[in-house]
Amino acid sequence: MLVDIANLRVTFPTPRGPSAAVRGVSISLGAEKLGIVGESGSGKSLTARSILKLLPGNATLAADRLSFDGIDILAANERAMRAIRGKRAGLIMQDPKYSLNPVMTAGGQIAEAWRAHHKGSARQARDAAMDLLAQVQIRDPARVAQAYPHELSGGMGQRVMIAMMLAPDPELLIADEPTSALDATVQAEILRLMEDLVARRGMALILISHDLPLVSHFCDRVAVMYAGRIVEELRAGDLTRATHPYTRGLLDCLPALSHPQPRLKVLVRDAAWSA
Amino acid sequence: MRHRLKALAAAAASVPITLFGLVLVTFLIGRVMPIDPVIAIVGDHAPPDVMARVRLELGLDRPLLVQFGIYLNHLLHGDLGRSVMTSHSVVHDIKQFFPATLELAIVAIFVATVIGIPLGVLAATRQGSRIDTVVRVFCLAGQSVPIFLLGLLCLVIFYVKLGWAPGTGREDVIFAGTIPPVTGLLTIDTLLAGDWDAFHDALAHLAQPAGVLAYFSMAYITRMTRAFMLDALAGEYVITARAKGLSAARVVWRHAFGNISVRLVTVLALTFAGLLEGAVVTETVFSWPGIGQYLTVSLLNADMNAVLGATLVIGISYLLLNLLADAAYTLMDPRVR
Incomplete structure (x- = not known):
């Protein structure tokens, strides 16, 4: 088991006492593609980032079990976490405009990721960066390596981000809404690229999204989160057999070309879901 | 890189203009103030003819614009005039x-x-x-x-x-x-x-x-x-x-x-x-x-x-x-x- 989470809780202090953002999530993951779906604030990002212990400074992390390849994350110190971050598990965020360092070149940032976990000269790191840029199908790696993030398009930026996170050869890739900030046509390209790289390297993937059909198409397994809990977990192919009213409600809200409806259904929430 | 240098050159070019403004304003404030520079030099009790002579020497009888022109001309030649207080050049x-x-x-x-x-x-x-x-x-x-x-x-x-x-x-x-x-x-x-x-x-x-x-x-x-x-x-x-x-x-x-x-x-x-x-x-x-x-x-x-x-x-x-x-x-x- 690569990732094993039991009863994960993430809480934030507020003036009116602690507020729980993740309320007892249990999930495990092997070398597979897991999709986590949910609306904003459902706790899907926090759940995934708990694996890397990259939570906001004021968050409190608790769990019955939280381990990565047998390593107890809860007990691990910063030093131990640094050996996991990047090296064994990478994180791709939503918008490369913000997640890339604006004053470092793309090549420099990739080379830095490579050098953080490989022994090698600056020259070797630069060559590795070029090679990685080619792997994420950038046509002119030499030019892009010299470019600053603001000179790249969103799709290019996200390719750079992927190259950077693949540099140390991790076993797990966490993609936190990697295509939400991109144009629809570019979204497909980036997803295909990720699918290809993950398959070729035999990596595990956690794909976080609020796009249920996309995730079910792309992943082996889907977990649906609502108000800090996993309300339903199913094989991607069984999505039509979902039983939880929230999942059903989400699916019903989607327009379908085969069954046109005069009015789209609206999701009616039940307070019992978040109890 | 080229347009960056161009932007920088533009910024540098604005310096003399700002300086000119600074000189003009400071000069005018100095002349408009109700202080008689002649008294500052010869004192309160100097005879009127001495006062008149010093006024003429300082060029204070000329129009303000001419005075400014003269000051500017001296300034460009590295001459800021003489300090009354220290009696050295400024x-x-x-x-x-x-x-x-x-x-x-x-x-x-x-x-x-x-x-x-x-x-x-x-x-x-x-x-x-x-x-x-x-x-x-x-x-x-x-x-x-x-x-x-x-x-x-x-x-x-x-x-x-x-x-x-x-x-x-x-x-x-x-x-x-x-x-x-x-x-x-x-x-x-x-x-x-x-x-x-x-x-x-x-x-x-x-x-x-x-x-x-x-x-x-x-x-x-x-x-x-x-x-x-x-x-x-x-x-x-x-x-x-x-x-x-x-x-x-x-x-x-x-x-x-x-x-x-x-x-x-x-x-x-x-x-x-x-x-x-x-x-x-x-x-x-x-x-x-x-x-x-x-x-x-x-x-x-x-x-x-x-x-x-x-x-x-x-x-x-x-x-x-x-x-x-x-x-x-x-x-x-x-x-x-």
Whole structure:
């Protein structure tokens, strides 16, 4: 088991006492593609980032079990976490405009990721960066390596981000809404690229999204989160057999070309879901 | 790169225009003020014919615009006129007084930067901790305690009570006139002369006023560094850097600090400019013979040539430092296009 989470809780202090953002999530993951779906604030990002212990400074992390390849994350110190971050598990965020360092070149940032976990000269790191840029199908790696993030398009930026996170050869890739900030046509390209790289390297993937059909198409397994809990977990192919009213409600809200409806259904929430 | 240099050239080209405006305004203020420069020279009780003659000599009977033209012409030939008070040429006076201010400002900004920036970074990385609170109170005090009070307290404690520091002024009287002026910076000139006793004396005299100014500037630099760093540390690229498995030091200094260094250069340049122009109070408290004191005394004595000259020097320093800050932005920040 690569990732094993039991009863994960993430809480934030507020003036009116602690507020729980993740309320007892249990999930495990092997070398597979897991999709986590949910609306904003459902706790899907926090759940995934708990694996890397990259939570906001004021968050409190608790769990019955939280381990990565047998390593107890809860007990691990910063030093131990640094050996996991990047090296064994990478994180791709939503918008490369913000997640890339604006004053470092793309090549420099990739080379830095490579050098953080490989022994090698600056020259070797630069060559590795070029090679990685080619792997994420950038046509002119030499030019892009010299470019600053603001000179790249969103799709290019996200390719750079992927190259950077693949540099140390991790076993797990966490993609936190990697295509939400991109144009629809570019979204497909980036997803295909990720699918290809993950398959070729035999990596595990956690794909976080609020796009249920996309995730079910792309992943082996889907977990649906609502108000800090996993309300339903199913094989991607069984999505039509979902039983939880929230999942059903989400699916019903989607327009379908085969069954046109005069009015789209609206999701009616039940307070019992978040109890 | 080419259009960056072009932008920089445009900024540089605006300097003479701003300077011209500065000269014009200062000149007009000097002439419009209800102070008779003739009386400043000959005194209240001079006979009327003497007054008339001096008025004619000074060219004060001519139209204002012509007077300005003459002043400008002299200025372009490096002549700022003669000071009534010191009876030297203003250029000579400035050469005497400005290095004293420069020396004070350089030491102050150096100390303030070396302490202030790490302190600001430290406070930002430990936001909300006890260290952060201590740093913030320390800075708040530095910014809000009036500098004359701080200066006087220093003198009372370190000079009067403890006797650790020498009194006011730049050097002890026994060294006065023994050091040949080369740079005008006493600490360097004494070193050049190889006179260790004089060097120690100059350094001891410098310590208090420079310390007071450094504390004041450091408070500002620390506050700005802390605020910039908090902003940068909240950036997503910092999470990316941590997700790459980089060390905390590298995340803080390479990634977060790397993003604010250009803005800090601007803060430092403007703080330094502020020290050059705004050390008047400190110079007065410590009887430091700098440009601020020269300007104040000249103003009180209606010595308009001296006032104009000193204002110009301060204005030019300010403009040049501003230009330097612009240059830093244009050349260092890849986003400026």
